[in-house]
Amino acid sequence: MKYISLNHNSAPTSFKKAVINGLAPDKGLYFPEKDVKLPKSFIESLKTLDNNEICYEVISNYIDDEIPKNKLLEIVNDTISFKIPLKKIEQSVYSLELFHGPTLAFKDIGAKFMASCLNYFKDSYTSKKITVLVATSGDTGGAVAKGFSNTKDIDVCIIYPKGKISEVQKKQITTNGSYVNAIEVEGDFDLCQSMVKKAFNDQEINRKIALTSANSINVARWLPQMFYYFLAYKKIKNNKKNVFSVPSGNFGNICAGILSKSMGLPIDHFIAATNINDTIPRYIKDGIFEPNNTCPTISNAMDVSNPSNFIRIQKIYNNDLQKIRKNISGFSYDDKTTKEAIKKLFTSENYLTDPHSAIGYLGLKQYMINNDDNLNGIFISTAHSIKFKDVVEDTISSKIKYPASIKKILNKESNTQSIESYSELKEILLNRN
Numbered sequence: 441m442k443y444i445s446l447n448h449n450s451a452p453t454s455f456k457k458a459v460i461n462g463l464a465p466d467k468g469l470y471f472p473e474k475d476v477k478l479p480k481s482f483i484e485s486l487k488t489l490d491n492n493e494i495c496y497e498v499i500s501n502y503i504d505d506e507i508p509k510n511k512l513l514e515i516v517n518d519t520i521s522f523k524i525p526l527k528k529i530e531q532s533v534y535s536l537e538l539f540h541g542p543t544l545a546f547k548d549i550g551a552k553f554m555a556s557c558l559n560y561f562k563d564s565y566t567s568k569k570i571t572v573l574v575a576t577s578g579d580t581g582g583a584v585a586k587g588f589s590n591t592k593d594i595d596v597c598i599i600y601p602k603g604k605i606s607e608v609q610k611k612q613i614t615t616n617g618s619y620v621n622a623i624e625v626e627g628d629f630d631l632c633q634s635m636v637k638k639a640f641n642d643q644e645i646n647r648k649i650a651l652t653s654a655n656s657i658n659v660a661r662w663l664p665q666m667f668y669y670f671l672a673y674k675k676i677k678n679n680k681k682n683v684f685s686v687p688s689g690n691f692g693n694i695c696a697g698i699l700s701k702s703m704g705l706p707i708d709h710f711i712a713a714t715n716i717n718d719t720i721p722r723y724i725k726d727g728i729f730e731p732n733n734t735c736p737t738i739s740n741a742m743d744v745s746n747p748s749n750f751i752r753i754q755k756i757y758n759n760d761l762q763k764i765r766k767n768i769s770g771f772s773y774d775d776k777t778t779k780e781a782i783k784k785l786f787t788s789e790n791y792l793t794d795p796h797s798a799i800g801y802l803g804l805k806q807y808m809i810n811n812d813d814n815l816n817g818i819f820i821s822t823a824h825s826i827k828f829k830d831v832v833e834d835t836i837s838s839k840i841k842y843p844a845s846i847k848k849i850l851n852k853e854s855n856t857q858s859i860e861s862y863s864e865l866k867e868i869l870l871n872r873n
């Protein structure tokens with residue numbers, strides 16, 4: 441498989457190059473050059489196949505022989521090595537729990553897969569030290585740090601907005617030992633992201649360091665997110681229509697679901713559920729793409745007003761707004777409504793959700809009001825509630841227990857540096873290597 445740039449000013453390139461570059465030279469996002477259709481026989485046998493086999497079959501279409509079968513199977517196996525339950529919450533409503541991985545967030549899947557691919561490719565492309573540079577609104581940082589924990593000759597540099605991530609997230613980013621360089625920025629996530637972009641364009645940095653990105657734009661983070669749509673489908677024991685509601689920020693997760701559908705996975709409809717940073721729900725409604733300033737919310741991993749991955753969704757639908765509307769509904773919720781949903785799920789269903797997952801639930805319910813409810817409604821639970829402990833405990837008026845993996849890091853000392861400007865970031869990067 442070759443990868444084209446969605447800015448259309450760079451030559452198609454290999455999977456390996458796309459993973460290493462992150463963004464194409466013309467600053468476009470990479471996108472697979474060809475549509476992939478899975479054989480009908482494969483789709484029909486999904487319910488009986490082994491998980492590793494399914495995920496290998498899906499992803500190998502995008503990698504070909506750039507990673508040999510045995511190695512790719514090993515990487516797939518590693519990536520989905522934790523449980524991914526599909527829990528029934530109400531009549532026709534299911535939660536796909538993606539928060540049982542090493543940092544209790546769905547980003548563990550993409551981060552682990554990417555780290556393994558990069559580790560596999562690294563010796564063949566540079567003798568320079570590799571630094572993974574990533575901006576995070578909370579969950580990416582921890583997931584990337586853990587993803588690279590067994591690839592210690594790759595350095596990881598994580599930039600996050602000061603005071604805008606939770607205590608657990610901060611611990612997950614800042615307690616990993618010396619291979620992780622944690623940097624907090626006085627500003628919001630968009631500022632962090634713009635600093636990272638600047639570093640990638642900085643020739644002085646690029647001469648010295650092999651910089652690589654681990655944000656959700658990287659194809660090795662984006663594509664493996666298809667795994668759990670297939671694995672969820674495998675678990676469903678009826679032939680009703682399947683609708684997925686995806687709490688969305690940068691739109692990588694939902695875009696992987698949409699790609700799965702384009703390969704032939706039986707999914708009827710998607711719901712893009714957002715917080716008040718609602719650029720896409722507004723776009724779906726009015727046809728006008730107009731990002732506002734980013735507003736802070738309690739679902740801060742979705743505080744994104746200009747979602748990078750949306751261009752890939754437009755590409756899948758040939759930029760046809762009618763097709764987008766037919767396949768995706770967009771709904772947005774403020775913090776008050778989100779908290780009410782957390783509380784309702786806890787009191788009436790005894791089910792604990794974090795603010796992001798609660799938005800997924802809300803979107804699903806809103807869709808189901810206006811549509812035939814003879815369907816499987818699946819909302820994606822993207823993070824464990826403990827990662828947003830303060831707001832969840834406050835909302836449900838009771839305490840959440842710490843999972844064992846979190847208890848272990850709470851008492852570790854945080855190791856981080858504070859910066860205000862790009863020049864400080866540059867200095868850190870140059871002096872570190």
Ligand SMILES: *Cc1c(COP(=O)(O)O)cnc(C)c1O
Pocket residue numbers: 545546547578579580656687688689690691692693694741742796797822823
């Ligand atoms: C990153 C994140 C999201 C948003 O996912 P995108 O792929 O950026 O749309 C939602 N929920 C949680 C908990 C996240 O960490």
